Amino acid sequence: MPPSPDTREVILEAIELTREFDGVKALDRFSFKLHRGEVLGLLGANGAGKTTAMNCLLGLTLPTSGELNAFGLPLQANRISILQRANFSSAYTALPGNLLVWQNLLVFARIYGVPNPKKKIAELMELLEISHLSKRVTGQLSAGESTRVNLVKAFLNDPELLMLDEPTASLDPDIADKVRKVVRKVQRERNIGILYTSHNMRDIEEVCDRVIFLHKGKIVREGTPSDIVAQSSSDNLEDVFIKIARDGELLDEPKKESAV
Amino acid sequence: MNFRIISALVMRYLFLYTRSPMRLVELAFWPVLDLIVWGNVTVFIQKNTDPEFGHYVLFFLGGMILWDIMFRAQQGVAISFLEDVWTRNLLNIFVAPVRSSEYISSTFIVGFFRILITAVVLSFISWFGYAFNVFQLSWWLIPFFANLMLFGWSLGMISTALILRWGLAAESLAWAIPFLFQPVVAVFYNVEDMPAWSQPIAWCFPPTYIFEGMRSVMKSGTMNWNYLGYAAALNILYLALAGWLFVWVLNLTRKRGLLTKFATQ
Structure with a gap:
């Protein structure tokens, strides 16, 4: 049975977002929706397009084509009022x-x-x-x-919309754990929609409700962390990440047989 | 424009200056050194030439003080922007609900206070050290001050736009750009004494009218009102052009994805 559609309000939406740099597509017809109260992980190896996506969503870089909306409004035309309801934190x-x-x-x-x-x-x-x-x-x-x-x-x-770019990068496990717990606590209490990037799969499994894997600017996997692991031949999210980073073409990979 | 946001940005610079006394020292350090050199040269010439020529030499001091007002106004805008680049804070500002007009306005206000501090220090030293009273320019000082500040702001926006476009590789432009204009805006000499080919160029810039006006006021106590009108009109034009350039470059850097390089520089 297909998963039931998320009926929560869409607070951030990218439609066919493409961003080229000197003829190279850093993002290639990238589409997604972030719902209120949802934590969406954006994953991928270095150069997969995460930072470009984040920069487009923050209005720091304009997309070559495609549409970006936040709170139902076009981002570019309503940048200031949208940023008033959003916030951002990056390790960089x-x-x-x-x-x-x-x-x-x-x-x-x-x-x-x-x-x-x-x-x-x-x-x-x-x-x-x-x-x-x-x-x-x-x-x-x-x-x-x-x-x-x-x-x-x-x-x-x-903020109703929060973008966190590798918030636990370079943190020791104890502090990283505290940061994850606080993010999750505040997010639940205030029903914040969070777009979260990280190279730490433990972060993703603990914090994110849903993840998108990017490879060469394209979405190659999308779903809950557990579903993605279940649908792959890997045992954990880190292995899925490594396989996508190395060949990226997991979409055609046969689904893992369920253990009986 | 939201004045709460402008005041927040100004407060940030205020914190910065109060936390870094060296920044305050820098406001006075170079201008005072310049003043001492020019002041000593003036005294030397006054003692060794006839009294009438000695009077003219005071123009150097007046020119130097007014030039510094323009330079500090330009620095107020360009250095405030660079402070954000140096501290890797620029992205925090650009992803906050801050309009470019609010950001630039805050640098204008910082520039105003920078030149106020510099002008007070220079006026004090020139009066006590060299018996040059800048207030002999009386009420003319206000339009002189205002016009030079406006042109300094325009140059500040142009410098900022160039740094935005070319990154920190263009950082030195923040100091260099005003000096491109120094030879042609008649800071220390009359326009009529400049080479003929450069005189039409000189009249294209507002400071020329101000420096000519300053010498006229020091000589005769009055000046051509038209000069103030031309300076103000040209300043409006340059401010509009510089503002357009800044916004155009900001949009260009967004389009080309160059803005994010300031996070890592």
């Missing part, structure tokens, strides 16, 4: 290193128009167990501390 961007943590967070709280910003910052810092970092210089934080400060920034405006 930083908040100004020479400011104190609270100063950076206060600036972004004011940009997003957060009511009672100091209280909100204190609450989020407590949630992420970094209240003690408030008066530290941002540039002197460890990778784990910095990631959690970035997450506070990402949760500041109570």
Whole structure:
């Protein structure tokens, strides 16, 4: 029996999104829907098109063709109002290193128009167990501390749509576990739709409701993490990832016989 | 435009300056050194030439101070942008609900405060050190100041657009671009004393009218009002062109996917 269609509101939608760089397609007719309250993982090897997709979705790069909508509105024409309801965190961007943590967070709280910003910052810092970092210089934080400060920034405006680009990259297993749990907790409590990229399959299995595997800009697998493993000849998601990264053509692979 | 967002961005620069005293020192360091060199040259010439010529030499000091106002205004815009690039914060700003007009406006405000600080320091030192009172320009100072600041903002937007397009490889343009104009805007000499071929070029830029006006005010206490009108009209034109260029380049970098390179530079 086919899975029943998701009836939740679509908050982010890409339709036939294509992005070319010098004639090379980084994204090739990429389509997907993200529903409210859903965590969608975007997976693929380096160069598969994840970052290009994320950049298009954030409005940093314009697609060569195709359509992008968020909250039912065309992204490009409604960029500011959409970004007001969204947020982003990446392991590869930083908040100004020479400011104190609270100063950076206060600036972004004011940009997003957060009511009672100091209280909100204190609450989020407590949630992420970094209240003690408030008066530290941002540039002197460890990778784990910095990631959690970035997450506070990402949760500041109570986003309905959150894009997390490798949020656990370079974190030790303990901190990565804490980050995953907090993301999942906040996501469930606030019914946030999250687009999540990671190379850590444990992240994906724990956090994502559904995943999309990209290879050379095209979707080669889509489904829940457990379904994808079940439909492949692999034993776990990491093996599926490696096979897709190496040959990418898993779509034609025969489904694994169910064990009796 | 949302003033809450502009004030948040200005607050960020305020935090930055208060956290980094060296940045405040830099606002005064080069201008003060320039002033001391020009001041000493002025005193030397005054002592060794006839008094009438010695009076004219004061134009150097006036020119130097007003030039620095324009340069600092340009720096306010270009360096504020570079601060975001250097701290890898640019993407955080561009994925926040910040319009380019709000971003640029915040750099204008920062530029205004930068030149205010520089102008106060220079006025003080030139008065006490070299008996040159910049306030002898009286109320003319306000339109002079405003017009040079507007042209500095235009140059700042042009510098920023070029850095956006070519990345940090073009970083040095943030300092170099104003000096492209220095030889032709008659900072230290009259337009009529410039080579004939360069005089029409000089009149194309607002600062020329201001520096000519400054010398006229210092000489006779008055200036040609038309000069202020031409300077203001040209400034409106240059601001519009620079703003268009900035937005066009920003859209181009989005189209070509170049904006994201600032995350890794």
